[in-house]
Amino acid sequence: MFIDLRDGPVVIEPPTESLCVVDDFWFRYVADMGIAGPDGEKGGRYLFLPPGYDGPEPDGYFVHRTPTFTNWAVFRALGGVEAIKQTRVHRLAEAADPPEMAFVNVADKRFNTVHANDISFFEEVDELVQEEPPESLDPERAGQLAAIGIRHGSPFAPDERLRGILDTAARTAAGISRALVYFPREPASFLTEGSSWKQAFVGGSYEFLHDHARLLDARTQFHYFATVITPAMAHAQVGAGSAYAYTAEDGQGRILDGGKHYRLTLPPNPPAKNFWSVDLYDTQTRSLLQTDNPYPSLASLTGTVALEPDGSTVLWFGPTPPAGQETNWIRTVPNKSWFPMLRLYGPLQPWFDGAWMPSELTEV
Structure with a gap:
């Protein structure tokens, strides 16, 4: 949701066991809430003060000042929709009697969030x-x-x-x-040499700083196709925050084609304390791939993804499912390119060591 501080400070109470972030209107980091925040996933009260605020700061809040009046708050709860509905947002002036929250389900609604590419x-x-x-x-x-x-x-x-x-x-x-x-030249953009899998944060800094220099290409690489910025993503800690990898190519370096079929193998024991997910995106809009399913994704959290006898997970992508693999399949769209995003929530040490890696996508 967006919060507007022109009418005064705003209080946010995030859900427990959540990964929540507030960025200002220039997409600069303001605060983490939840697992990566000072409340440590137990829930707490956060107070956001507008530019130039010189009023009192009441006790009992995690207080943050932001340089912009409008701010963007992102709520991600491990407990799903019901947990999200624990969220409470109100003005500080309404703290004694906060109004009821209204929640809008936008999963099946179509709207454009892509910036213009012209004047x-x-x-x-x-x-x-x-x-x-x-x-x-x-x-x-x-x-x-x-x-x-x-x-x-x-x-x-x-x-x-x-x-x-x-x-x-x-x-x-x-x-x-x-x-x-999709085709960065910087070697540090890739998870490992010879892999097509790329990492969204190059240099390990949410401000894209390295050796006293701003990594301008790395900043563009992230912000052009992703949204929300936080140190918990750029420099995740073992067991906290989140880690990401993506690729728009198969193992032969060919652009992923929505009319073809592909296989991806996740080795046994994916290093995620909370859960892992694979979501499919449109390379043009950088939004979720639009199919007959508003959730073009698979995740360990659902409990429906089947495992191989050795404990690995084989995922399938294509316009039709392979026989008997429907639970591990995500539909793609013919004549449209796409890319998968692998997310690890609460990444564990094998991810940071490079001891665990997803396979390349193989055309089948």
Whole structure:
């Protein structure tokens, strides 16, 4: 959900046994709640204060100040929907008598969350610049935006020449970003040498810093295809946080084709304290692959995924299921490329050691 602090501080009570994050409106990390937060999955009360707030800070809260009025809160509960409904959000002024929460199920609803890839991208950025305090953006990036006419408190009105330049820039940047996501050249982007599996965080820093330098390609690689930023993902601790790997290629380096069939093997004992999941995404939208099932995924949490005699897990992908493998199959869409995302919640030591690795995808 989005929280707006223009009308004052907001209190969030996350569910127990959850992985919850708050980012500001420039997608910068503000706070972890739950397993990776100070409440340590037991639940607690978090207080978020708006820019410039100089009022009292009451006791009994984990207090965070954020540079933007609008913030994004992500709630992930290991206990599923019923656990999510433990979540409570209200204004501090309503603490004595909080209003009832309303929960909206958006699983089967269609809506567009993809940023524009043309001149209107810059209009989206301008909207944020106008809505938020000028101090919320660092002088370097504020200066880059000012150079093309995006300034807080001023209308963004590029002439025809500049509009053409910015339109070309947005389209070119989208192509560069896709290349950085699916075909990075940085060796550190890959889980191991010779593997097509890539990691979303290069350098182990949620701010993409390494040796006093910002890893700009790595930042683009993550933010173009993923959402929400937290140290618990970039530098997960053993048994806490989450770890991710993805690939858009089979073991021969060929783009995954929704009209073909593939096999993926997860070796025995996946190193996840909580659970593992594999979800399928559309390479174009970077959103979940749209099929007849709104949940194109398999997870150990469901208890329905079958194991092989040696304890390994074989997953199947394709437009139709292999005979007898329906429980371990996810549908793909002909004429559309896709990519799987492997998630480990509560990653364990074999993941960090590289002792456990998923197989390459094999066309069958």
